[in-house]
Amino acid sequence: MGGWTEGCIELIAAVFRLAVADYVGQSYSHDGCAPTRKASQRHRADASTFLTGAWARYLADQVGLEAGAIWRDAKRLDACILNVKQTCEAT
Numbered sequence: 547m548g549g550w551t552e553g554c555i556e557l558i559a560a561v562f563r564l565a566v567a568d569y570v571g572q573s574y575s576h577d578g579c580a581p582t583r584k585a586s587q588r589h590r591a592d593a594s595t596f597l598t599g600a601w602a603r604y605l606a607d608q609v610g611l612e613a614g615a616i617w618r619d620a621k622r623l624d625a626c627i628l629n630v631k632q633t634c635e636a637t
Contacts, residue, residue: 555609562606566620568593570627593620 567574571585585593596602597617606613 558605558609559611562597562602562611562616565593565596565602566616566623569597569620570624572627 564574568585568589571590597613597620602613602616606616
């Protein structure tokens with residue numbers, strides 16, 4: 547695999563990582579752990595629109611991913627985070 551191809555794959559994967567992070571309301575940093583931030587509803591809505599849209603399907607297809615699987619995992623991760631928050635608040 548050439549350098550350009552590898553770079554394109556990494557760039558597209560980064561777009562999806564950022565979209566999922568915005569959807570679940572977590573900071574994303576290439577430099578390691580970053581503080582958790584609360585995402586605004588606009589960021590969450592924009593991420594949801596992207597992850598369920600035609601661009602996500604197109605970009606995922608270009609690098610051998612399935613946009614629907616990424617969206618399902620993002621929703622599952624969001625539900626897990628919500629469950630943990632509710633459990634912590636209950637104690």
